[in-house]
Amino acid sequence: MINHTRFLRTSLGLVAAALLASGCTSSTAAGPNGPAANQNTGPKTPAKAEPVNISNRAKLLFEDAVKAMDTQKKAKAVDYPSLERKFKTALEADPNLAEADYNLGVLAERQGKKDEAKNWYRSALKKKPTLRQASENLAVMSTNEGDIPGAVALYTDVLKRFPDDAASRARLAEIYRQTGDLVKALEFARAALMRDPQSTTALKVMMRTYVDRKQPAIAKMVALRALKLDENDPELHHTVGLIIQGEGDPDGAMLAFKKALEVRPDYLPAHILLAQLSLDAEDYPGAEEHLRKILQAGGNNAAAHLNLGVAYKGQGQYDKAMQEYDEAEKLDPKMAAIFLNRAIILHRAKDAPERALELYKKYVAMAGDEVALSAEAPVFGLMREAEAVVQAKKEAKMAEDQAKQMEELQKKQEAEMKKNGGAQGANPAGAKSEPMEDPTTGDLAPNPASAPNAPAPQKAAPGQKNPAQSDPAEPTDEF
Template sequence: AGWVHRRRDLGGVIFIDLRDREGLVQVVVQPQAAEAYREAIRLDPASTMARYSLGRVYLEMRQPREAIPVLREALRIEPGFDPAAAALGFAHETLGEWAEAKEVYRRALTDDPNNREFVERLAQAEVRSGNTPAALELYRRLLGEHPRDLNIRTRVGLLLLEQKLFAEAVEVLQGALRQDPGHPDARFYLAIAYEEMKRYEEALAELRQIPESARNYAEALIHTGYVLGQLDRLEEAAAAFARALLVRPGDPQVLYLLGVTQMRQKNFPRAILHLKEAVALRPDNAGYLYQLGAAYERNRQLEEAEAAFRRTLRLDPKHADAYNYLGYMFAEEGINLEESVRLIQEALTLEPNNSAFLDSLGWAYYKLGRLDEALRELLKAVQHGERDDPTIRDHLGQIYFAKGMVPEAIEQWERALSLDSANEAIRKRLERARGLVSRGGS
């Protein structure tokens, strides 16, 4: 099984470089050969080789539709002629006719069940047509028959990753590395398996062994940055993304990841710089625009933030986070409060039980003085939260305090401080409320 690596038409003679797992071979095609093979078929209608050769010429001339009937006829004359079956399957693949290609390979395997080439061709067709479970079954069969084949073992590991069978992928890929400790693909996929299992230190150890000469070195740097970010080693994460940019200058994904990391470092000017570059390269990427808006907001560039969020929503009218962020930003600033409510309600239409969105809506109601509605939404936010959140508890405390329910406010601020002990603003609110109680206030 192979593919066309490069095709050059030099006026009457076509040079085609074909690549497969064994390497590269050059085929020279003269279009007038098609006429010669057609004449051969006219002289000998039963010639399988003439029909096969004509089909190959059509394929090499990028005319798969013309090749198909010729190759089918070759197989009708000689059903077990493997080269014609391989070429016919390839013609259907070229046209994206995966069901037809797979049927050709299955018929060939009916005649010769142990034909490795057709098992591989069928497995690759299953992969390309999106049927990963079927492809995995076929590659597992090949691995059982050829346990020392590193390419097959690595492919099995990759398919196991795609099926989220991470523990089995680790076992298979570790086996590949025992055979060849320098196999960069096996090591990279093993790192990804560890990453998916949140075994970040082990992922990092594998990623750092991938050499600069490896084809996936840039991807390894990107994953290194991600893993370091998960470990909260933000300076090292930013350095890894910066190194990835040296390998892939101007890569929008890397610029985006570097910008997000710099936001986590609270280096908002640098984050904005890199996120703007990412957006300039991918102006239709709503996710990049949204993060740029967030960086502007954190840097107190509110007009720019609003513009970025509105552009995000024009690109993706179902971007719930953008509705919420813009609405919450308005609420925090005490501006456009009616629009703030509408925006957050739109976010909740998309994600009705999102505790952060419920908190935002409650906060917008609070800023409007609609305290009963604010309390209702904040209590729902607490109910739907996956974890106790100090911001929600703080907001709930402020609403209780505004309603004159000081003991309830104190309870919420105490819980907020237990979750965020360094928050001085909450501590001051709590001390004020306790002072009121000690003086007999309510």
């Protein structure tokens, strides 16, 4: 649960009242007029301190700054520099106005200036040690930064000075819940509700604790009680959604998360869960919408870039998906899922099974370092599929090469046949040929093909081995 800091306010009708250095703030908010601004909810203090007089001009300037802040918040257009100038002007009018330091700290924190915010809170506490909200905000920041011992020390100090403070007890309860001490979490949450029955912070801690203890029915009862107190708290709707989701009703959970966004459109936890539910339901355009909101709030979110890539892939926008995977890898090179999703696109959309197979193997190696993969994990099926495609491509390539070789051989044979056919066609019938030598005389005999009206050679008589040769010059007996 992410805790948030709050502004201090005052009332124009009470600006002339003297500021008291005693515990003048409440569990909600107060201004420089201290307990007079909220007499019913101000906690008791262990001892009274000397009053500190603040100039009327400083009070008026502070009130003007608070009014400007409220107006801008309603218009949903907060001009942080102008608000800072107004609170600094009030502080210049009277340096003892600790509440101005406090609100400057809140403004700095809202802009992500953590160190500056801490300095303003410490300055406020130095001027007014009983300004409980400054201590609480420092503790909230320590909690959000993971400094649990520091946060516990700050809350404990607040409880020593303000034994009846419900807010600090509720936040301590949340710390114990997050660290796994569910017994202490319930103990401090109940103690907070005893001091402030309308503490939604304590009720939210109880809800989450019962969810952690696998007691959703009790958690839902606490949630209904909390919603009666404040229907405009997005965290309450979000927690109800978590309970419903745990009961196996994703549609009901989605409605609760959407209700949280109706109350507060920039509530990131609801966007995160709605994005995941949309991906599970293959509502890729819906997932894209929520993931864009998440990245607008903070671009250094590798998981959001990865999931946005999945949403693009689901819509067939493969190049955009690959770009998001690249962004995710820049932020977290050890995130194994990046390589799996990239491989799927290369395998099934880019016709690059060889490269995909390399990435599948890389994913298996990286994921295996975190948790042993089951033999039935989908990646192994994808690997077999890619290997089959690679093998098929190899066989197709071999067949293509063989076909080319056969084609080249056939062309070569045809060329040789044409060449041989041309040599045979060089001596057609009736063409001149070399004269033959007479075996008896040694003279060259004329080519019979060239002699006109040459008689056909006679067959030798049977048994005559050496028939007489006819003289072509001898006249024939034919008339």
